[in-house]
Amino acid sequence: DAKTTQPPSMDCAEGRAANLPCNHSTISGNEYVYWYRQIHSQGPQYIIHGLKNNETNEMASLIITEDRKSSTLILPHATLRDTAVYYCIVRERNNNDMRFGAGTRLTVKP
């Protein structure tokens, strides 16, 4: 079973920041938070991951709360091509069994 909870859907205006929340209240100390997204008819795409510090890359930023029980993925300037299902996953470093939940369907609107 997935160890994360995400809202089923969200909308965002094109050009605005998209903030996607994820709850992982049972996360253990050695588990990392990963984000993937899946655009229709394609395989999931890795976005970003983190342990306890905020992370940023060319695609997104990841904000993890101090107690690590929740996190937020931020797409700073959403485009129509960011419309996808976004998955938040927790996994241990050496555990390659990723448990995907239902994800959040983000719709970016013009």
Add this chain to the structure above:
Amino acid sequence: KAGVTQTPRYLIKTRGQQVTLSCSPISGHRSVSWYQQTPGQGLQFLFEYFSETQRNKGNFPGRFSGRQFSNSRSEMNVSTLELGDSALYLCASSGLGQSFNYGYTFGSGTRLTVV
């Protein structure tokens, strides 16, 4: 470089038949994982292979099996197909130690329809 290649892209089979799906990972990647995606159950982990050895297995019946060859290419087989096996089957690969830092790279999947 070429991505993860899955063949065929689409497949229609009849109940009771068996099917073999193929996955060619990114060159140099030795870890290959398989996932099943259905509207009802979402993405579910099937198994992972590394250097021709199954390293991890999900909660699927024995009808689902896989293998990996010395060139890291992998196949999965489903025997005695059931209607519920209709799904998108996804393959993902990663380099040694890379899945942690760079995540897995997924293929576009094989869409299997059982009639």
